[in-house]
Amino acid sequence: MSEVLYEVDDGVLTLTLNRPEKLNAFTPTMLEELLEAFDRADADDDVRAVVVTGAGRAFCAGADLEKGGETFDWRARQHSDETPRDGGGRVTLRIFDCTKPVIAAINGPAVGVGVTMTLPMDVRLVADGAKIGFVFTRRGIVPEAASSWFLPRLVGISQAMEWVATGRVFDAEEALRGGLVRSVHPSGDLLDAAYALAREIADNTAPVSVALARRMMWTMLGADHPLAAHRADSHAMFLRGQSDDVREGVMSFLEKRPARFTDRVSDGLPELP
Numbered sequence: 330m331s332e333v334l335y336e337v338d339d340g341v342l343t344l345t346l347n348r349p350e351k352l353n354a355f356t357p358t359m360l361e362e363l364l365e366a367f368d369r370a371d372a373d374d375d376v377r378a379v380v381v382t383g384a385g386r387a388f389c390a391g392a393d394l395e396k397g398g399e400t401f402d403w404r405a406r407q408h409s410d411e412t413p414r415d416g417g418g419r420v421t422l423r424i425f426d427c428t429k430p431v432i433a434a435i436n437g438p439a440v441g442v443g444v445t446m447t448l449p450m451d452v453r454l455v456a457d458g459a460k461i462g463f464v465f466t467r468r469g470i471v472p473e474a475a476s477s478w479f480l481p482r483l484v485g486i487s488q489a490m491e492w493v494a495t496g497r498v499f500d501a502e503e504a505l506r507g508g509l510v511r512s513v514h515p516s517g518d519l520l521d522a523a524y525a526l527a528r529e530i531a532d533n534t535a536p537v538s539v540a541l542a543r544r545m546m547w548t549m550l551g552a553d554h555p556l557a558a559h560r561a562d563s564h565a566m567f568l569r570g571q572s573d574d575v576r577e578g579v580m581s582f583l584e585k586r587p588a589r590f591t592d593r594v595s596d597g598l599p600e601l602p
Contacts, residue, residue, distance in 0.1 A: 333362040334384070335369065340377040340531035341524060342370050342429075349385025355392050355442045360416045363446075364423050371428050374593045377531035377539075379427070380523045381450065382434040388459065391441030417442040417474030424449040425475075425547060428540040428594045430530055434523035435459050436516060440498065445472065448479035451543065453509065454523050455501045456516040461509070462498035482550050484508045535574040535590040540598055541565050548601065561601040568599050 334345040344366050346353040353359075370376045383389055424431055424446070433447040435455040440462045447453050455461070463480070465472050472480070472493050480489040488507045492499070501513045514522050530539065545565065549558045569575055574592045581588035 330362040330365065332356060332359040333366055335366050337373070337376055340375060341527040342373075342376045342379045344379060344381045346381075346383045346389050349383075349387070352387035352390035352438060353383045353385070353443070354390050355417070355446075357416065360420060363420050367423050367427050372595055374536070374595050376429055377534075377536055378527035379429050379431045380434055380520070380527055381431060381447070382436050382520060382523070385437075387437040387443075388433075388435045388439040389443030389446065390438050391443045391464070415473045417445055420446050421449045421474045421476075421479065428543070428598065429536075430527075430539060430543060432523050432526055434519050435461070435510070436519055440464055441468075442474055445474035445476040445479070448474070448476055448483060449547070452511050452526060454512050454514060454519060454526075455504055455510045456519045457501050457513050458516060459501050459504075460498050461501070461504050462496065463492045464496045464498065466494060467496035533588070535578060535588070535592065536594050537572070537574060537590075537592040537598065538569060540594050541569070541601075544598065545601065564602050565599070 332347050334343070334347045336343045336345075344363070346359065348354060348356070348359070367379075370379055420442075430452075431450040433450040433453040435444075435447065435453060436459065437456060438460045439447065439455075440460070441464055444461050444463060463472060463476070480493070483489075484492075484507050492507070501510070504510045505513050512522065545558070545561050549561070552558060572592055574590045577588050577590055
């Protein structure tokens with residue numbers, strides 16, 4: 330891969346958007362490489378958590394606008410009468426389906442798809458100098474990457490509409506106040522903070538349990554009644570209660586030693602009701 334770097338170290342995968350000379354602007358190549366990277370991560374039991382960041386001084390400055398005013402006009406590039414799928418949405422839906430927790434380390438500007446791609450990630454940390462913007466209305470387009478589903482669920486409809494309707498760029502502290510990010514860090518400390526969170530997951534938890542919990546939490550954002558969550562909880566508790574992992578988790582606690590979980594995500598996850 331050329332526009333996304335893939336590096337696994339002791340259970341933590343780092344995905345680095347890698348077009349620093351273009352502020353990591355989003356391209357069709359980056360899209361396909363992100364899809365490939367998350368496929369690889371799901372298939373690799375050595376990956377316990379994923380950290381996504383950008384090379385150089387930006388996280389992602391949005392779509393590459395080298396085609397000028399034709400950038401978002403797909404009529405000449407499509408090969409059928411069907412509406413083409415939005416590329417950012419293909420990425421966010423793939424991240425939504427990921428079986429590993431995903432942490433965004435937003436090291437610099439994150440604008441347009443550069444910020445909407447982070448919305449299905451589970452936790453967002455940001456460098457104190459980063460600028461963020463849902464700038465779509467200022468470019469004559471609309472929010473993409475399924476952000477009309479993700480953003481209001483993360484920050485509430487009023488805050489989401491303010492950022493989207495104005496299309497203005499705002500700073501890391503406003504992102505924190507608005508609930509978009511978990512914490513703000515000096516740029517030199519950002520990755521260390523992201524890796525510390527990833528290590529907390531990788532070193533202490535059962536990977537299948539984390540994968541199921543992630544699926545349950547995200548899926549239940551769309552449930553219309555808590556009974557749906559009760560059914561999913563009951564099913565998952567029944568299945569996990571029979572696992573080697575639960576016996577290990579309980580005994581390691583009683584014996585005051587680190588747990589050694591052996592169940593593998595790659596063997597498949599049960600379907601939730």
